[in-house]
Amino acid sequence: MKHFEFATANRIIFGVGTLYDLGPIAAEMGSRALVVIGGTSLRAAALFDVLRQQQLSAETFQVIGEPTVELVEEGVLKARRGQCDLVIGFGGGSVIDAGKAIAALLTNPGQPLDYLEVIGQGRKLSQPPLPYIAIPTTAGTGAEVTRNAVLGSPQHRVKVSLRSPLMLPKVALIDPELTQTMPPPVTATTGLDALTQVLEPYVCNQANPLTDAFCLDGLHRVARSLRRAYDDGDDLRAREDMALASLEGGLALANAKLGAVHGFAGPFGGMFDAPHGGVCAALLPAVMEVNLAALTEREPDSPALDRYADIGQILTDDPSATAADGVAWVAALGRDLQIPGLGAYGLTEADFPDLIVKAQEASSMKGNPIQLTVEELAEILKKAI
Numbered sequence: 001m002k003h004f005e006f007a008t009a010n011r012i013i014f015g016v017g018t019l020y021d022l023g024p025i026a027a028e029m030g031s032r033a034l035v036v037i038g039g040t041s042l043r044a045a046a047l048f049d050v051l052r053q054q055q056l057s058a059e060t061f062q063v064i065g066e067p068t069v070e071l072v073e074e075g076v077l078k079a080r081r082g083q084c085d086l087v088i089g090f091g092g093g094s095v096i097d098a099g100k101a102i103a104a105l106l107t108n109p110g111q112p113l114d115y116l117e118v119i120g121q122g123r124k125l126s127q128p129p130l131p132y133i134a135i136p137t138t139a140g141t142g143a144e145v146t147r148n149a150v151l152g153s154p155q156h157r158v159k160v161s162l163r164s165p166l167m168l169p170k171v172a173l174i175d176p177e178l179t180q181t182m183p184p185p186v187t188a189t190t191g192l193d194a195l196t197q198v199l200e201p202y203v204c205n206q207a208n209p210l211t212d213a214f215c216l217d218g219l220h221r222v223a224r225s226l227r228r229a230y231d232d233g234d235d236l237r238a239r240e241d242m243a244l245a246s247l248e249g250g251l252a253l254a255n256a257k258l259g260a261v262h263g264f265a266g267p268f269g270g271m272f273d274a275p276h277g278g279v280c281a282a283l284l285p286a287v288m289e290v291n292l293a294a295l296t297e298r299e300p301d302s303p304a305l306d307r308y309a310d311i312g313q314i315l316t317d318d319p320s321a322t323a324a325d326g327v328a329w330v331a332a333l334g335r336d337l338q339i340p341g342l343g344a345y346g347l348t349e350a351d352f353p354d355l356i357v358k359a360q361e362a363s364s365m366k367g368n369p370i371q372l373t374v375e376e377l378a379e380i381l382k383k384a385i
Contacts, residue, residue, distance in 0.1 A: 004208035006255045007165055008145050009134070009172040014247065016236065019046060019135065019175045023054035029131040029170065030086030033058045034079040036099040038091035043137060043181060047090050059084055063091065066159075066269065066276070067098035068152045069112050075102040079130075088133045089169075092190070093141030093276065096134045100169065101149035101162050103129035112151070117363075118160045119153055125164040134169040137178045139229075139242035140190025140277050142197055142250020144172035150266065150276075158270035158358065168254075176236065176243035184230050188337035189277030191226040191242055195330070196261050196280045197249030198222065199311060203291070203304045204257040204367040211252040218248035219314045230337055257367020260287045260359075260380065267358035274345035281339040285331040286383035292323055294370050304369035343385045352378050 013021060026033060033051065035058045037044045044060075051058050059082035061075045079087065079102060087106070089099025105112060107127040113120035134144035143149075148163035182190065198218030201211050225241035232238070264287075265279045288308070295302045305323065312326030313319055347355075356377045359365055372380075 002208065004210070004255070006210050007147070007168060008251055008254065009169045011171045012145065012174070012247070013171065014174045014244065016175060016177045016240065018173055019178065020050060022047070022133070022135070022173060023050045025171055026051065026056055026086060026088065026133060027054045029133070030084070031056060032082065032084050033086040033088050034061055034075070034082065034084040034102065035059065036061050036063060036075065036087065036089045036091070036095050036102065038062070038095050038137070039064050044090050047088070047135070061102070063095045063098045066094045066152055067101065067149070068154060069116070072098055072101045072105065072112060072151060076105045079106055084130070086131050086133070088135065090135045090137065092136065092138040093143040096136060096141070096143035097149035097151070099132060099134065100129070100143070100167050101151060103132040104149070104162060104164065104167050106130045112162065115162055116151070116160050117163060118158060119156050120160070125166050128166050132169045133171045133173060135173045135175070135178070136246070138182055138186065138190045139176075139179050139239070139246040140193035142194070142246050142248070142253065144169060144174065145247060145250040146254045152270060156270070159266050161363075172247070174243055174247055176240040179239050179243055180233055180236070182233060184233070185338070187230050187233065188339060189275055189281055190246070191222065191229065192281035192284065192334065192337070192339065193277035194218070194242060194246040194249050195222045195226065196284050197253050197258070198245060199284070200259040200261055200367070201249070201252035201256040202311065203307045203369045204259050205369055206257040206367055208256060211256040214248035214252045216314070218245040218252070219311060221245040223315045223317065226333070227336070258364040259368040260291065260365055260372060260377070263362040263365030263368065264355065264359045264380070266362050266364060267355055268342070268347070271351065271355060272345045272347065278339065279342065279345070281334055282342050282384045283380065285327055285334060286380045288327045288330060289383065290372065290376050290380050291369060292327065294372060294376055299370055302369060341385050342381070347381070347385055349382075352381050355381065
Protein backbone atom coordinates (compact mmCIF):
# COMPACT_ATOMS: atom_id res chain seq x y z
CA MET A 1 0.00 0.00 0.00
CA LYS A 2 1.30 3.46 -0.90
CA HIS A 3 1.89 6.01 1.82
CA PHE A 4 -0.83 8.63 1.91
CA GLU A 5 -2.08 11.49 4.03
CA PHE A 6 -5.55 12.90 4.61
CA ALA A 7 -6.44 16.44 5.62
CA THR A 8 -9.71 18.32 5.63
CA ALA A 9 -11.66 21.16 7.24
CA ASN A 10 -11.21 21.48 10.98
CA ARG A 11 -14.91 20.75 11.46
CA ILE A 12 -17.65 19.43 9.13
CA ILE A 13 -21.32 19.89 10.00
CA PHE A 14 -23.89 18.20 7.75
CA GLY A 15 -27.67 18.03 7.85
CA VAL A 16 -30.96 19.68 7.06
CA GLY A 17 -31.41 22.84 9.13
CA THR A 18 -27.78 23.09 10.23
CA LEU A 19 -27.59 26.67 8.94
CA TYR A 20 -29.26 27.66 12.20
CA ASP A 21 -26.32 26.20 14.15
CA LEU A 22 -24.05 28.81 12.62
CA GLY A 23 -24.52 31.64 15.13
CA PRO A 24 -22.57 30.34 18.15
CA ILE A 25 -19.90 28.86 15.86
CA ALA A 26 -19.29 32.17 14.14
CA ALA A 27 -19.35 34.08 17.42
CA GLU A 28 -16.46 31.95 18.69
CA MET A 29 -14.34 33.05 15.73
CA GLY A 30 -14.99 36.77 15.43
CA SER A 31 -17.33 39.69 15.81
CA ARG A 32 -17.38 41.26 12.34
CA ALA A 33 -17.75 39.01 9.30
CA LEU A 34 -17.13 39.56 5.62
CA VAL A 35 -19.95 37.52 4.07
CA VAL A 36 -19.14 36.52 0.50
CA ILE A 37 -22.32 35.78 -1.48
CA GLY A 38 -23.39 35.14 -5.07
CA GLY A 39 -25.61 37.13 -7.38
CA THR A 40 -28.37 37.93 -4.91
CA SER A 41 -28.56 38.55 -1.18
CA LEU A 42 -32.13 37.23 -0.92
CA ARG A 43 -30.98 33.62 -0.53
CA ALA A 44 -28.68 34.72 2.31
CA ALA A 45 -31.45 36.39 4.33
CA ALA A 46 -31.62 33.50 6.81
CA LEU A 47 -27.84 33.62 7.23
CA PHE A 48 -27.90 37.32 8.08
CA ASP A 49 -30.75 36.71 10.54
CA VAL A 50 -28.65 34.09 12.32
CA LEU A 51 -25.70 36.48 12.55
CA ARG A 52 -27.86 39.31 13.89
CA GLN A 53 -29.24 37.03 16.59
CA GLN A 54 -25.66 36.60 17.79
CA GLN A 55 -25.07 40.37 17.53
CA LEU A 56 -22.46 39.83 14.84
CA SER A 57 -22.04 42.61 12.31
CA ALA A 58 -21.41 41.83 8.66
CA GLU A 59 -20.02 43.36 5.50
CA THR A 60 -21.35 41.86 2.26
CA PHE A 61 -19.15 41.14 -0.75
CA GLN A 62 -20.78 39.92 -3.94
CA VAL A 63 -19.24 37.46 -6.42
CA ILE A 64 -21.06 37.33 -9.74
CA GLY A 65 -19.75 34.61 -12.03
CA GLU A 66 -16.41 32.96 -11.43
CA PRO A 67 -13.87 34.85 -9.30
CA THR A 68 -10.89 36.65 -10.79
CA VAL A 69 -7.65 37.78 -9.23
CA GLU A 70 -8.85 41.39 -9.37
CA LEU A 71 -12.17 40.56 -7.72
CA VAL A 72 -10.43 38.84 -4.82
CA GLU A 73 -8.22 41.90 -4.35
CA GLU A 74 -11.40 44.00 -4.08
CA GLY A 75 -12.73 41.62 -1.43
CA VAL A 76 -9.52 41.87 0.58
CA LEU A 77 -9.71 45.66 0.47
CA LYS A 78 -13.36 45.67 1.59
CA ALA A 79 -12.60 43.32 4.49
CA ARG A 80 -9.71 45.47 5.64
CA ARG A 81 -11.75 48.65 5.47
CA GLY A 82 -14.51 46.96 7.46
CA GLN A 83 -12.02 45.59 10.02
CA CYS A 84 -13.41 42.10 9.52
CA ASP A 85 -12.02 39.31 11.66
CA LEU A 86 -13.97 36.44 10.08
CA VAL A 87 -14.91 35.42 6.53
CA ILE A 88 -18.04 33.43 5.61
CA GLY A 89 -18.60 32.08 2.10
CA PHE A 90 -22.26 31.40 1.26
CA GLY A 91 -22.90 30.20 -2.27
CA GLY A 92 -21.63 27.93 -5.01
CA GLY A 93 -18.08 26.86 -5.70
CA SER A 94 -17.05 30.25 -7.09
CA VAL A 95 -18.21 32.01 -3.93
CA ILE A 96 -16.59 29.45 -1.65
CA ASP A 97 -13.29 29.74 -3.54
CA ALA A 98 -13.39 33.54 -3.50
CA GLY A 99 -13.91 33.48 0.26
CA LYS A 100 -11.00 31.10 0.75
CA ALA A 101 -8.69 33.32 -1.27
CA ILE A 102 -9.80 36.50 0.51
CA ALA A 103 -9.30 34.93 3.94
CA ALA A 104 -5.80 33.78 2.95
CA LEU A 105 -4.68 37.08 1.44
CA LEU A 106 -5.92 39.08 4.42
CA THR A 107 -3.20 37.62 6.62
CA ASN A 108 -0.36 37.08 4.14
CA PRO A 109 1.70 40.02 2.84
CA GLY A 110 2.14 40.95 -0.79
CA GLN A 111 0.00 40.52 -3.88
CA PRO A 112 -2.01 37.53 -5.16
CA LEU A 113 0.54 36.94 -7.92
CA ASP A 114 3.14 36.25 -5.24
CA TYR A 115 1.25 33.06 -4.36
CA LEU A 116 -0.55 31.96 -7.54
CA GLU A 117 0.50 28.93 -9.56
CA VAL A 118 1.49 29.16 -13.25
CA ILE A 119 1.17 32.94 -13.74
CA GLY A 120 2.67 33.95 -10.39
CA GLN A 121 5.59 33.09 -8.17
CA GLY A 122 3.84 30.19 -6.44
CA ARG A 123 5.16 31.15 -3.01
CA LYS A 124 3.79 29.27 -0.02
CA LEU A 125 1.47 31.02 2.38
CA SER A 126 3.35 31.73 5.61
CA GLN A 127 0.41 32.68 7.86
CA PRO A 128 -2.91 30.94 8.58
CA PRO A 129 -5.84 32.66 6.84
CA LEU A 130 -8.48 34.59 8.71
CA PRO A 131 -11.02 32.14 10.21
CA TYR A 132 -13.21 30.92 7.34
CA ILE A 133 -16.62 29.23 7.35
CA ALA A 134 -17.76 27.68 4.05
CA ILE A 135 -21.49 27.16 3.45
CA PRO A 136 -22.31 25.71 0.01
CA THR A 137 -25.68 26.36 -1.61
CA THR A 138 -25.02 24.06 -4.58
CA ALA A 139 -24.12 20.38 -4.68
CA GLY A 140 -21.18 19.93 -7.01
CA THR A 141 -17.74 21.33 -6.30
CA GLY A 142 -17.01 20.16 -2.75
CA ALA A 143 -15.02 23.40 -2.42
CA GLU A 144 -15.97 23.60 1.24
CA VAL A 145 -13.36 20.94 2.04
CA THR A 146 -10.61 21.62 -0.51
CA ARG A 147 -7.33 23.42 0.03
CA ASN A 148 -7.26 25.63 -3.05
CA ALA A 149 -9.14 28.49 -4.68
CA VAL A 150 -9.48 28.61 -8.47
CA LEU A 151 -9.18 32.17 -9.80
CA GLY A 152 -9.47 33.47 -13.34
CA SER A 153 -6.94 35.80 -14.93
CA PRO A 154 -8.64 37.26 -18.02
CA GLN A 155 -5.46 38.91 -19.29
CA HIS A 156 -3.68 35.52 -19.27
CA ARG A 157 -6.78 33.59 -20.47
CA VAL A 158 -6.24 30.98 -17.77
CA LYS A 159 -7.61 29.81 -14.46
CA VAL A 160 -5.03 29.18 -11.78
CA SER A 161 -5.02 28.08 -8.16
CA LEU A 162 -4.06 29.67 -4.92
CA ARG A 163 -3.20 26.55 -2.98
CA SER A 164 -2.14 25.70 0.55
CA PRO A 165 -3.08 23.21 3.28
CA LEU A 166 -3.60 26.31 5.44
CA MET A 167 -6.61 27.21 3.26
CA LEU A 168 -8.79 24.33 4.46
CA PRO A 169 -11.82 26.04 6.04
CA LYS A 170 -12.18 26.10 9.81
CA VAL A 171 -15.79 24.97 9.41
CA ALA A 172 -17.63 23.43 6.47
CA LEU A 173 -21.36 23.66 7.10
CA ILE A 174 -23.50 21.74 4.60
CA ASP A 175 -27.27 22.18 4.83
CA PRO A 176 -28.93 20.28 1.94
CA GLU A 177 -32.04 22.42 2.31
CA LEU A 178 -30.07 25.35 0.88
CA THR A 179 -29.75 23.51 -2.45
CA GLN A 180 -33.49 23.20 -3.04
CA THR A 181 -33.63 26.54 -4.85
CA MET A 182 -31.24 25.39 -7.59
CA PRO A 183 -33.05 25.34 -10.96
CA PRO A 184 -32.84 22.13 -13.02
CA PRO A 185 -30.00 23.29 -15.33
CA VAL A 186 -27.82 24.20 -12.33
CA THR A 187 -28.78 20.96 -10.60
CA ALA A 188 -27.64 19.12 -13.72
CA THR A 189 -24.26 20.77 -14.20
CA THR A 190 -23.32 20.85 -10.53
CA GLY A 191 -24.54 17.29 -10.08
CA LEU A 192 -22.41 16.03 -12.96
CA ASP A 193 -19.46 17.90 -11.48
CA ALA A 194 -20.11 15.99 -8.25
CA LEU A 195 -20.20 12.74 -10.24
CA THR A 196 -16.90 13.61 -11.91
CA GLN A 197 -15.30 14.33 -8.55
CA VAL A 198 -16.18 10.96 -7.06
CA LEU A 199 -15.27 9.17 -10.29
CA GLU A 200 -11.89 10.68 -11.20
CA PRO A 201 -10.26 10.25 -7.76
CA TYR A 202 -11.39 6.59 -7.74
CA VAL A 203 -9.51 5.79 -10.98
CA CYS A 204 -6.64 8.28 -10.54
CA ASN A 205 -3.03 7.26 -9.95
CA GLN A 206 -3.01 8.51 -6.33
CA ALA A 207 -6.14 6.85 -4.91
CA ASN A 208 -6.00 5.57 -1.34
CA PRO A 209 -8.35 3.53 0.87
CA LEU A 210 -9.92 6.55 2.54
CA THR A 211 -10.67 8.40 -0.69
CA ASP A 212 -11.93 5.15 -2.23
CA ALA A 213 -14.54 4.85 0.50
CA PHE A 214 -15.82 8.37 -0.14
CA CYS A 215 -15.86 7.83 -3.91
CA LEU A 216 -17.77 4.55 -3.79
CA ASP A 217 -20.42 5.93 -1.46
CA GLY A 218 -20.70 9.08 -3.58
CA LEU A 219 -21.13 7.09 -6.79
CA HIS A 220 -24.07 5.20 -5.28
CA ARG A 221 -25.70 8.45 -4.13
CA VAL A 222 -25.35 10.21 -7.49
CA ALA A 223 -26.58 7.15 -9.37
CA ARG A 224 -29.83 6.99 -7.41
CA SER A 225 -30.48 10.69 -6.81
CA LEU A 226 -29.22 13.07 -9.50
CA ARG A 227 -32.13 12.41 -11.88
CA ARG A 228 -34.57 12.71 -8.98
CA ALA A 229 -33.13 16.04 -7.86
CA TYR A 230 -33.26 17.28 -11.45
CA ASP A 231 -36.89 16.20 -11.93
CA ASP A 232 -38.10 17.41 -8.53
CA GLY A 233 -36.04 20.06 -6.77
CA ASP A 234 -38.11 19.67 -3.61
CA ASP A 235 -37.11 16.01 -3.19
CA LEU A 236 -35.14 16.59 0.00
CA ARG A 237 -33.86 13.02 0.21
CA ALA A 238 -32.34 13.38 -3.25
CA ARG A 239 -30.91 16.78 -2.32
CA GLU A 240 -29.31 15.22 0.78
CA ASP A 241 -27.72 12.51 -1.34
CA MET A 242 -26.30 15.03 -3.81
CA ALA A 243 -25.04 17.37 -1.08
CA LEU A 244 -23.25 14.48 0.60
CA ALA A 245 -21.84 13.19 -2.70
CA SER A 246 -20.50 16.68 -3.40
CA LEU A 247 -18.86 16.79 0.03
CA GLU A 248 -17.37 13.32 -0.52
CA GLY A 249 -15.99 14.40 -3.89
CA GLY A 250 -14.30 17.37 -2.25
CA LEU A 251 -12.80 15.16 0.43
CA ALA A 252 -11.55 12.73 -2.21
CA LEU A 253 -10.04 15.17 -4.68
CA ALA A 254 -8.30 17.14 -1.92
CA ASN A 255 -6.51 13.98 -0.80
CA ALA A 256 -6.00 12.04 -4.03
CA LYS A 257 -5.94 13.40 -7.59
CA LEU A 258 -8.35 14.12 -10.42
CA GLY A 259 -7.78 13.40 -14.10
CA ALA A 260 -8.23 14.49 -17.70
CA VAL A 261 -11.73 15.92 -17.22
CA HIS A 262 -10.44 18.53 -14.79
CA GLY A 263 -7.17 18.72 -16.69
CA PHE A 264 -9.15 20.16 -19.58
CA ALA A 265 -11.82 21.98 -17.55
CA GLY A 266 -9.46 24.40 -15.82
CA PRO A 267 -7.75 25.71 -18.97
CA PHE A 268 -11.07 25.66 -20.86
CA GLY A 269 -12.62 27.94 -18.25
CA GLY A 270 -9.78 30.40 -18.74
CA MET A 271 -10.26 30.46 -22.51
CA PHE A 272 -14.06 30.48 -22.70
CA ASP A 273 -16.94 31.84 -20.66
CA ALA A 274 -18.36 28.54 -19.48
CA PRO A 275 -19.66 27.05 -16.20
CA HIS A 276 -17.18 24.62 -14.70
CA GLY A 277 -19.80 21.94 -14.06
CA GLY A 278 -21.12 22.14 -17.62
CA VAL A 279 -17.62 21.69 -19.02
CA CYS A 280 -16.97 18.67 -16.80
CA ALA A 281 -20.34 17.20 -17.77
CA ALA A 282 -19.54 17.46 -21.49
CA LEU A 283 -16.06 15.98 -21.08
CA LEU A 284 -16.76 13.10 -18.70
CA PRO A 285 -18.07 10.37 -21.05
CA ALA A 286 -15.45 11.23 -23.68
CA VAL A 287 -12.60 11.01 -21.15
CA MET A 288 -13.93 7.72 -19.80
CA GLU A 289 -14.12 6.22 -23.28
CA VAL A 290 -10.65 7.35 -24.37
CA ASN A 291 -9.06 6.35 -21.05
CA LEU A 292 -10.55 2.87 -21.34
CA ALA A 293 -9.23 2.43 -24.87
CA ALA A 294 -5.76 3.69 -23.94
CA LEU A 295 -5.55 1.52 -20.83
CA THR A 296 -6.75 -1.58 -22.70
CA GLU A 297 -4.17 -1.04 -25.44
CA ARG A 298 -1.10 0.03 -23.44
CA GLU A 299 -1.66 -0.98 -19.81
CA PRO A 300 -4.04 -3.95 -19.79
CA ASP A 301 -2.99 -4.90 -16.25
CA SER A 302 -3.82 -1.47 -14.81
CA PRO A 303 -6.07 -1.60 -11.72
CA ALA A 304 -7.93 1.38 -13.19
CA LEU A 305 -9.64 -0.99 -15.64
CA ASP A 306 -11.17 -2.95 -12.77
CA ARG A 307 -12.17 0.31 -11.14
CA TYR A 308 -13.95 1.48 -14.28
CA ALA A 309 -15.84 -1.82 -14.20
CA ASP A 310 -16.81 -1.12 -10.58
CA ILE A 311 -18.16 2.25 -11.72
CA GLY A 312 -20.21 0.64 -14.47
CA GLN A 313 -21.79 -1.78 -12.00
CA ILE A 314 -22.61 0.95 -9.47
CA LEU A 315 -24.06 3.41 -11.96
CA THR A 316 -26.22 0.84 -13.74
CA ASP A 317 -27.08 -1.09 -10.58
CA ASP A 318 -26.15 -4.23 -12.49
CA PRO A 319 -23.46 -6.57 -11.10
CA SER A 320 -22.77 -7.91 -14.58
CA ALA A 321 -22.23 -4.47 -16.15
CA THR A 322 -18.95 -3.55 -17.82
CA ALA A 323 -16.85 -0.42 -17.87
CA ALA A 324 -18.34 0.39 -21.29
CA ASP A 325 -21.81 0.19 -19.76
CA GLY A 326 -20.72 2.87 -17.31
CA VAL A 327 -19.63 5.13 -20.15
CA ALA A 328 -22.98 4.62 -21.87
CA TRP A 329 -24.86 5.41 -18.63
CA VAL A 330 -22.98 8.69 -18.15
CA ALA A 331 -23.51 9.68 -21.79
CA ALA A 332 -27.25 8.94 -21.55
CA LEU A 333 -27.51 10.92 -18.33
CA GLY A 334 -25.89 13.92 -20.01
CA ARG A 335 -28.39 13.74 -22.86
CA ASP A 336 -31.35 13.41 -20.49
CA LEU A 337 -30.15 16.39 -18.44
CA GLN A 338 -29.71 18.42 -21.66
CA ILE A 339 -25.99 19.03 -21.27
CA PRO A 340 -24.61 20.96 -24.27
CA GLY A 341 -21.35 20.07 -25.98
CA LEU A 342 -18.25 22.22 -25.66
CA GLY A 343 -19.00 23.81 -29.02
CA ALA A 344 -21.86 25.66 -27.34
CA TYR A 345 -19.24 27.71 -25.46
CA GLY A 346 -17.30 28.59 -28.60
CA LEU A 347 -14.75 25.75 -28.90
CA THR A 348 -13.65 24.91 -32.44
CA GLU A 349 -10.98 22.52 -33.73
CA ALA A 350 -8.73 25.53 -34.29
CA ASP A 351 -8.57 25.90 -30.50
CA PHE A 352 -7.50 22.31 -29.87
CA PRO A 353 -3.69 22.77 -30.00
CA ASP A 354 -3.65 25.66 -27.52
CA LEU A 355 -6.10 23.95 -25.17
CA ILE A 356 -4.20 20.66 -25.29
CA VAL A 357 -0.87 22.33 -24.46
CA LYS A 358 -2.44 24.05 -21.46
CA ALA A 359 -4.22 20.88 -20.34
CA GLN A 360 -1.00 18.85 -20.45
CA GLU A 361 0.50 21.25 -17.91
CA ALA A 362 -2.51 21.24 -15.59
CA SER A 363 -1.99 19.63 -12.19
CA SER A 364 -5.21 17.61 -12.55
CA MET A 365 -3.99 15.97 -15.76
CA LYS A 366 -1.11 14.47 -13.83
CA GLY A 367 -3.57 12.34 -11.87
CA ASN A 368 -5.06 10.64 -14.94
CA PRO A 369 -4.70 6.84 -14.73
CA ILE A 370 -2.67 6.82 -17.96
CA GLN A 371 -0.67 9.48 -19.78
CA LEU A 372 -2.63 10.33 -22.89
CA THR A 373 -1.09 11.23 -26.23
CA VAL A 374 -1.81 14.47 -28.06
CA GLU A 375 -3.93 12.47 -30.50
CA GLU A 376 -5.96 10.96 -27.67
CA LEU A 377 -6.47 14.36 -26.06
CA ALA A 378 -7.70 15.71 -29.40
CA GLU A 379 -10.06 12.74 -29.70
CA ILE A 380 -11.59 13.65 -26.33
CA LEU A 381 -12.25 17.17 -27.51
CA LYS A 382 -13.78 15.94 -30.77
CA LYS A 383 -16.14 13.68 -28.85
CA ALA A 384 -17.05 16.43 -26.36
CA ILE A 385 -17.53 19.28 -28.81
